[in-house]
Amino acid sequence: MKNNALYIWLRQKPRIAFFMCLPLILMVLCLIIYPFIYSIFLSMLNKAETKFVGIGNYLFLFKRETFWLVVQQSIFFALVAVFFKALIGFIAAHSINAIPSKGQRKWRGMLLIPWVIPPALSTLGWWWLFEPTYSALNWFLKEISLPAIPWLSETFWARFSIILVNIWVGAPFFLIMYLAALKSIPEDLYEAASIDGANYRQKLYYITLPMMKNIISITILFSIIVTFANFDIVRVLTRGGPIDTTHLFATYAFRVGIESGDIPLGASVSLFMFPILAILAFIILRSVRKRALEV
Amino acid sequence: MTKTSINRRKFVKGISAAGGYTIAAPYVKTAYSAGKLSLGIWSHWIPGADNVLENILVSWGEKNGVEVKVDFITSIGNKLLLTAQAESRAKTGHDVFSMGVWMTSMFKNKLEPLDDVVEDIIAKHGPLLDSAKYYAHLDGHWRSAPAPTGSFFDSMVSRIDLFKEHAGIDLQTLFPANNKRDANRINDWNWESFLIAAEKLYNAGKPFGGTIAATPDSRWLAALFTSYGAELVNKDGEITVDSDEVRQVLEFMSKLTQFMPDSVYAWDDSSNNRWLISGEGSAIFNPASAWAVAKRDNPEIAKKLWHHDVPRGPKGRYRPDNSQFWGLWDFAENKSAAKDLLRYIAERHVVDACVKASKGYDIPLIISHFNNNKTWVEASPPDGVLYNYPMIGDEKPVAVAHPAPPEIASQISTNYVIANLTARVTAKGQSFKKAISWAENELEGIMR
Numbered sequence: 001m002k003n004n005a006l007y008i009w010l011r012q013k014p015r016i017a018f019f020m021c022l023p024l025i026l027m028v029l030c031l032i033i034y035p036f037i038y039s040i041f042l043s044m045l046n047k048a049e050t051k052f053v054g055i056g057n058y059l060f061l062f063k064r065e066t067f068w069l070v071v072q073q074s075i076f077f078a079l080v081a082v083f084f085k086a087l088i089g090f091i092a093a094h095s096i097n098a099i100p101s102k103g104q105r106k107w108r109g110m111l112l113i114p115w116v117i118p119p120a121l122s123t124l125g126w127w128w129l130f131e132p133t134y135s136a137l138n139w140f141l142k143e144i145s146l147p148a149i150p151w152l153s154e155t156f157w158a159r160f161s162i163i164l165v166n167i168w169v170g171a172p173f174f175l176i177m178y179l180a181a182l183k184s185i186p187e188d189l190y191e192a193a194s195i196d197g198a199n200y201r202q203k204l205y206y207i208t209l210p211m212m213k214n215i216i217s218i219t220i221l222f223s224i225i226v227t228f229a230n231f232d233i234v235r236v237l238t239r240g241g242p243i244d245t246t247h248l249f250a251t252y253a254f255r256v257g258i259e260s261g262d263i264p265l266g267a268s269v270s271l272f273m274f275p276i277l278a279i280l281a282f283i284i285l286r287s288v289r290k291r292a293l294e295v
Numbered sequence: 296m297t298k299t300s301i302n303r304r305k306f307v308k309g310i311s312a313a314g315g316y317t318i319a320a321p322y323v324k325t326a327y328s329a330g331k332l333s334l335g336i337w338s339h340w341i342p343g344a345d346n347v348l349e350n351i352l353v354s355w356g357e358k359n360g361v362e363v364k365v366d367f368i369t370s371i372g373n374k375l376l377l378t379a380q381a382e383s384r385a386k387t388g389h390d391v392f393s394m395g396v397w398m399t400s401m402f403k404n405k406l407e408p409l410d411d412v413v414e415d416i417i418a419k420h421g422p423l424l425d426s427a428k429y430y431a432h433l434d435g436h437w438r439s440a441p442a443p444t445g446s447f448f449d450s451m452v453s454r455i456d457l458f459k460e461h462a463g464i465d466l467q468t469l470f471p472a473n474n475k476r477d478a479n480r481i482n483d484w485n486w487e488s489f490l491i492a493a494e495k496l497y498n499a500g501k502p503f504g505g506t507i508a509a510t511p512d513s514r515w516l517a518a519l520f521t522s523y524g525a526e527l528v529n530k531d532g533e534i535t536v537d538s539d540e541v542r543q544v545l546e547f548m549s550k551l552t553q554f555m556p557d558s559v560y561a562w563d564d565s566s567n568n569r570w571l572i573s574g575e576g577s578a579i580f581n582p583a584s585a586w587a588v589a590k591r592d593n594p595e596i597a598k599k600l601w602h603h604d605v606p607r608g609p610k611g612r613y614r615p616d617n618s619q620f621w622g623l624w625d626f627a628e629n630k631s632a633a634k635d636l637l638r639y640i641a642e643r644h645v646v647d648a649c650v651k652a653s654k655g656y657d658i659p660l661i662i663s664h665f666n667n668n669k670t671w672v673e674a675s676p677p678d679g680v681l682y683n684y685p686m687i688g689d690e691k692p693v694a695v696a697h698p699a700p701p702e703i704a705s706q707i708s709t710n711y712v713i714a715n716l717t718a719r720v721t722a723k724g725q726s727f728k729k730a731i732s733w734a735e736n737e738l739e740g741i742m743r
Contacts, residue, residue: 047743048404060743065736132558133570153561155723241509242560243718255509258380259373260709261401 043267057268066244067269070252074273077159077248078227081166085227086220088167089174096175097182108179115172123236126165130237155245158238162246165233170226174219181215182208214288221284225277249273330629331362332636335382335389337375337445337619338367339653340584347652348444355639361632370395382624390627391636394620396511396694397705399431399439406438407623412634413437416641420661426616426692427660429701438622440637441660443649445619447582448658448692449515450602450684454501455677457577457599461499462492470603472672472679474687481604481688486522489606490551497554501577504555504570506562506714507721513714514615515580515605517695520544520713522608527707527716528699528738536716536734540610542727545720552721560722572596580605580615583656583674583684590676598676602684616692618660655681706741 009015046053061067096107114122129136130151138148151161189207198206209216231250234240240247240255247255249270257266334352339345345367356363366389368375379398382388383405399406414437417423423441431439458464469480493503506512520527525540552559558566568585570576572593579585589597605614621640623633639645646664650657655670665685674681686692695713696704707713712734719730 060740063736064740065733066740132561133556133566133575134573150557150561153558153722158561238561239509239563243715243723244509255710258376260706261380261397262706263380 039267039271042264043271045264047262047264049264053264057265058272060265061268061272066247067252069244070247070249070269071272073159073246074228074248077163077166077230078224081163081170081227082220082223084163084167085170085174085223086216088171089178089219092171092175093178093182096179108176111175112172114168115170115176119169120232120236122169123165123233126161126168127237130161152238153242155242158242158246162233162237165237166227166230169233170223173223177215177219178212181212185211214291217284217288221281224280228273228277330632331364332356332391332629332632333364333366333389334391334621335366335368335375335378335393336391336621337393337395337442338369339444339656341587341653341656344444344649344652344657347648351443351640351645351648352636355636359632359635361629361636363636368393386624386626388624390629390633391621391623393442393445394431394439394622395445396430396617396619397701397708399620399622400433400701400705402622403433403438403702405625407625407627407630408436408438409440409623409634409637410437412440412637415638416440416661420641420643421663423660424616424618424662424692426694426697427618427620429694429697430618431620433701439620440622441641442619442621443640443645444653444657446658446660447617447656448684448686449512449518449580449582449605449615449617450686451578451605452571452581452585452600452602453578454571454576454596455599455601457496457499457501458492461501461577462495464492466601466603467677467679470601470683470688472682476688478689482607484604485607486519486547490547490554493551493554496577499577501575502555503551503578504559504562504567504576505580506564506567507552507559507718508562508714509711510563510714511617511708512562512564512567512580513711514617514695514708516548516713516717517697517708518580518605518613518615518693519547519608521613521693521697522606522611523547524608524610526698527696527712527734528703528742530698530700532700532703532742534735534738534742536738537731541731543609545717545727545730548717548721557722560718571600582617583654583681586680587654587656594676597680600680601677602681604683604686604688604690607689612688612690613693614686614690616694618694620660655684658685703742707738710737710741712737712741 010019042049043057044052044054046056092111096104096111099107132150132152135148135151137151141148149157151157185208189211190203193203193207228248229250230248231254234246234248234251235254238246240251244252249272253266253270255266256269257263260266336345336348339348349365349367352363352365355361368378370376375393375395376398378388379392379394379402382392383402394402394406413423413431427441427446431437431441453466455466458466469484470476489503496502505515507516520541523540523544525538525544527534527536527541529535556570562570567576567579567581568588571579571581571585572589574593574596583602586597586600586602589600605612621637623630623637627633641661643664646659646661647668647670650659650668651670655674659665668685671681671684672679694701694704694708696707699707715737716730716734719725719733720727725733
């Protein structure tokens with residue numbers, strides 16, 4: 001009788017749903033929640049990890065000149081890279097959408113290549129192009145009688161290089177998302193607009209962009225988070241140099257935490273971006289929800 | 296069938312015998328009766344060197360009844376450091392682990408003190424290099440023991456032909472491959488005379504190259520700072536970067552960098568090797584690996600290379616040092632076998648075999664092991680190329696940021712404060728005052 005009651009209890013839909021979700025919940029708990037809480041705990045210890053210092057490490061970072069340089073660079077890197085990724089992705093998506101559907105597949109495949117290659121590997125390829133002394137690009141510039149460019153040894157060009165590679169890797173993601181969004185816009189809207197005499201620009205402003213607003217917001221949010229947390233491109237290309245002028249949160253956290261052995265401070269650096277991204281995510285997701293409710 | 300009765304006397308006798316066997320059992324030597332020992336060891340750059348070391352370790356294990364397992368771990372991509380971080384936090388992994396330069400100070404609280412081992416080594420073989428003691432003797436205890444592989448000096452590696460032709464310096468006469476050195480002439484080999492040579496080589500299109508970037512090979516700058524008496528932090532842990540000596544070095548570097556390639560601000564640890572091996576450069580600071588690779592990849596260049604002393608500064612002649620140790624984790628399961636092994640690898644014949652296998656790249660940390668080692672004497676081409684690679688003149692090995700307390704020096708080193716301070720002046724064009732003020736801020740952070 002007792003077993004029977006348990007069986008009935010387990011057979012109820014909410015219970016079944018819970019047990020089906022349990023592997024995922026456990027994964028999230030073990031691989032996301034636990035490391036996150038543990039890193040918060042670590043960031044509140046002293047250098048030797050023997051004493052609780054509360055928010056001491058965060059307050060300490062506020063006084064560090066190099067840390068503020070890293071904050072500025074991370075924001076600059078993320079904003080510029082995401083802007084160009086979104087712009088290039090948007091233009092590329094429109095261009096592909098405009099060609100006959102038969103030829104679209106090969107273009108989609110080719111343009112996705114930078115996104116599917118492991119970034120550490122493709123960045124190594126870029127490093128060969130930018131190599132400080134034997135740059136392949138500089139060899140080409142020399143062949144056409146142009147001066148060599150210090151791709152990785154001067155701050156401006158080093159920043160340009162890491163942003164360029166990030167755009168190269170990330171733009172295909174925008175392309176594929178925007179292409180999917182473009183395909184979901186009903187053709188009737190464009191036809192009706194054409195009948196009303198709307199030109200290309202008007203169609204873009206009054207049909208395409210409003211219909212893509214949500215996907216643009218979500219891709220930008222996602223990309224800002226990923227770009228902010230970027231590690232491999234900077235690590236492979238510049239290691240944060242020259243003079244720490246290309247460090248991002250993740251590479252600086254690695255330098256401080258792993259290479260210098262100050263794990264609590266490294267954890268504080270990496271967690272510093274969490275509130276910034278959380279606020280950004282809140283604002284963007286709220287506007288997306290608002291628009292969804294309006295629809 | 297006879298019935299055997301066990302009386303009290305027989306029972307006690309039997310128990311005593313059984314007890315005796317039980318007590319004696321660990322001393323009966325069987326194949327692996329002394330247990331297992333696992334080692335996480337730095338993987339050598341020189342092909343074949345790992346095999347020689349592994350054979351030495353496994354043979355020792357076989358003779359002593361210890362099952363030795365060696366994992367060679369590359370330091371490329373910081374894998375060695377990451378593995379050490381993971382093992383020290385998880386408190387599981389290898390028993391013995393390679394401790395590169397600053398890793399001993401980084402993990403000192405998680406390493407078994409090795410006073411008994413290192414004191415035995417010193418009693419048997421004599422003292423260690425001062426720089427080695429600086430890295431591994433912390434808070435009054437030896438935290439790690441000398442490793443048989445991986446330690447090196449950054450000597451100068453220069454092109455004999457280019458120095459003779461463009462700078463008028465005959466390196467083979469100045470630093471001969473024998474003990475007949477002219478002390479007066481070598482005394483004139485200082486940073487100022489090097490600057491003159493560097494200008495001539497630059498004008499000839501074959502500049503000197505030394506990295507000024509956030510990479511370990513920038514330690515040549517630290518030796519330069521020490522030779523001018525420029526300390527960032529003194530031995531008492533006080534910030535002393537705002538000094539005339541530091542300004543003097545920065546002044547010198549402002550001049551020297553005019554005759555160096557601009558790309559040095561983005562060089563990594565292999566850039567200077569490529570620079571020399573390609574034939575573009577005339578001199579670098581490096582261990583014997585650049586010559587060894589040149590011998591394989593560009594033999595014509597290898598024939599023209601010469602390892603020799605670094606220039607002297609107002610406060611002495613200092614050569615960049617990179618010492619390697621082996622540490623014993625406090626969670627290690629077979630500490631007694633590990634300690635015996637650490638004593639064994641300090642033996643003269645083991646160190647000699649490792650130096651030979653590394654083609655002269657490795658240097659011993661025990662001073663007496665430098666004597667009569669044929670590897671450096673016999674290396675060629677050219678004959679005598681490595682004769683001056685182990686220091687034989689008035690040079691002293693020096694760690695980055697010495698004489699700051701090692702825990703602080705390690706942070707200065709791993710945050711590349713010296714390279715960044717130099718680059719702020721020479722590449723960014725910052726005033727000495729501004730650059731030094733930045734360094735003070737960094738050092739305050741390091742010493743929190």
